[in-house]
Amino acid sequence: MSETKNNNKFENPHYAKREVTGPDGKQFIVDPIKDYFSDERPKVYEPNSIPVVEKFLNWARAESLWVLGFGTGCGSIEIPPLMTPRFDAFRFGIQSRPTPRQSNVFIISGYLAVKTLKRVIRSYEQMPSPKYVLALGSCTINGGMYFDSYNTINRLDHYIPVDVYVAGCMPRPEALLAAFNRLKELIKEGKGEKANEYAANFDWYKENQKKIIKDWNMPDYNW
Amino acid sequence: MDFDIKRLGFTLLGLLIVLNWGLLMSSIMRKLGARVAKRYGIRWFQPWLDLVKNYALRSQISHGIMFYLGPVFRIGGGVGLFLFMPMIIGSELWLNYSFHGDLVLLMYFQFFGMLGMALGSGEGGHPYSAIGISRGLSQFTTIEVPMTLAIISLAIQYDTLSLIDIVKAQQGGFQNWTMWTNPVATIAGMFSLLGALSHSPFNLVKAPNEIPIGPPTEYHSTFLGVLQTNAAILHVVEAALFMNLFFGGATNWFEFILKTFFIYFWSVFVGVVFPRFRIEQSVAWFLKIPLVFGVLAIILYM
Structure with missing residues (x-):
């Protein structure tokens, strides 16, 4: 088995392109980044052309919100x-x-550490469209008490689009419930299209993300 | 057999009733579970909303042909079980197509969906799917053992493998139910039902807070919608199978709904009382207590 070195010094050896001998003795090339991930760009999905249908679907989307169980900072205790x-x-x-x-x-x-931001981007991109983001706490708005930290980002919506911000440090569960109700209103009004915004401004978001994440060893779009 | 449009219509109507009853029953049971935990719980129409939402999601990612076919096999198993299940005894049209198949076919359809999911989620490529499916198959194999013994005991008792004949033999009063005439087989069957409906002590395979959600880890949007549709149908049909085997079947829809509710409630009742087993604990449990009752049921009717 031979390995080809990548120029990027942060390259993850598990993702390196290499030649592998299979159990049947045949040799083949494995390139995990190409084989396991799609390099297709995200698409902008048009809403249903019949307004009544779209209104009904938006109602169902608003009333059935499934939250990803991923706590990024201290707010996950709420x-x-x-x-x-x-x-x-x-x-x-x-x-x-x-x-x-x-x-x-x-x-x-x-707060969102740079290391966590990488995982957040991967998880966000794997979620099916339409998807929504709630940003909890002052840290996601302007950095909060970590505004001058070397390791956290200050403004979340430079990296992924945000639907509703909840200010406070920490916001209580009541504030979070209020944010969910605001999100429901937005979705029912047909304004929950931030996933399309992300797809439309994909290059701008990627540029911002890559400015922060120095060891970018994943494909540009993580299906 | 001739093609009968009326029978087909009644069967499809029955499928619609069973689907909606399954969704309603799942929301009632989740509300009961929430009340035990001192919560208000979901709204009663939440399962319909989740279903519409999942079918309406815009983006889908496929991992290959078998990934598509996994949910199709799963719903094929659920609908197949429905098609060969007599719903209402005494009505010619609500018997579905049960005269074409017997108990052995029904037992095959119970396993069919699991095998389809194993192939589909295997192609998803997620390691959690593979671990989940190996856990699910090993648990379901041990569930099948006492269930099969109970059914063989019934086959010896009634001298037939036709489900309609078994139900018809139990008519004429509750004292004729298998529950009274063959209580040992009933105990073995009801224990294995706990595993087949996969509620709390035996829900490690698909529990969200174990290795994330097991086999359907990679399934989303329409794929997940199909799996949810199947779950609603399958829960009712499993309950209907046990109703037909042990509790005298149903002669009208009211009786059907009442009996399937209480049979499903049995697994939820056990679920809110007992905490979750690890997989080796549940496998060992099924090979101890229900298996002993199953073997006893055979010995008593030999």
Whole structure:
């Protein structure tokens, strides 16, 4: 087995292009970045052409919000009380899902370290469209108390599009419920199209992301 | 057999009733579970909303042909089980197509969907899917053992493998139900039902907070919608199978709904009381208590 070195010094050896001998003795080239990921660009999806149908679908989307179980910062401690008897978000059609493939809402809960940002981008891009982002806490708006940190980003919507911001440090579960209700209003008005905005301004977002993430060792679009 | 448009229409109508009853029943049971946890719980129409939402998502990613066919096989198993299941005894039209198949075919259809999902989620390429499906298949194999023994016991008792004949033999009062005439087989069957409906003690395979959600990790939007549709149908039809085997079947839709509700409630009741088993614990449990009852049921009717 021979390995070809990539120029990027941060290259992950698991993703390196290499020649492999199969169990039947045949040799073939494995290029994980090309083989396992798609390099297709994201698409802008037009809403349904019949307004009544689109309104009905938006109502269903608004009333069935599946949240990705991914806590990025200290704000994720507000999620357990949100789902348990005290605040019981299930009443509003909010449920949590463990995999990005089945989720519609991404809660960025607090400060976002550069290392986490990379995972956030991958998870966000794996979610099916239409998808929504709730940004929790002051840290996602202007950096909050970490505004001069070497390791956190200051403005979230330079990297992924945000539907609703919740200010505070930390916002309580009531604030989060209010944000969910605002998000529902936006979706029902047909304004929950941030996934399309991301696809339309894809180059601008990627440029910003790459400015921050120095060890970019993944494809540009993570299906 | 001649093609009968009326029978086809009634069967499709029955499928629609079963689908909606399955969705309603799942929301009622989730609400009951929430009340036990002192929550208000989801709204009663939430399963319909989730279904519409999942079918309406705009983007889909495929991993290949088998990835498409996985949910198709799964719903094929659920609908196949429905087609060969007599729903209402005494009505010629609500028997579906049950005169074409017997219990062995029904038991095959129970496993059919699992195998389809194994192939489909395997092509998804996610390691969690592969672990989930190997756990699911090993658990379901051990569930099938006591269930098969109970059904063989019933076949010896009634001297037939035709489900319609077994139900017809139980008519004429509740004292004729298999529940009273063959209680040991009923116990073995009801224990294995706990696993077949995969509620709490035996729900490790698809529990969201274990290795994320098991086999359907990669399934999303329409694929997941198909899987949810199948789950709603399958839960009712599984309950209907046990209703027909052990509790005298149903002679009208009211009786059908009442009996399937209580059979499903049995697994939810056990689910909210007992915490989740690990996979080796549940496999060991099925090979101990239900298996002993299954073997006893055979010995008593030999």
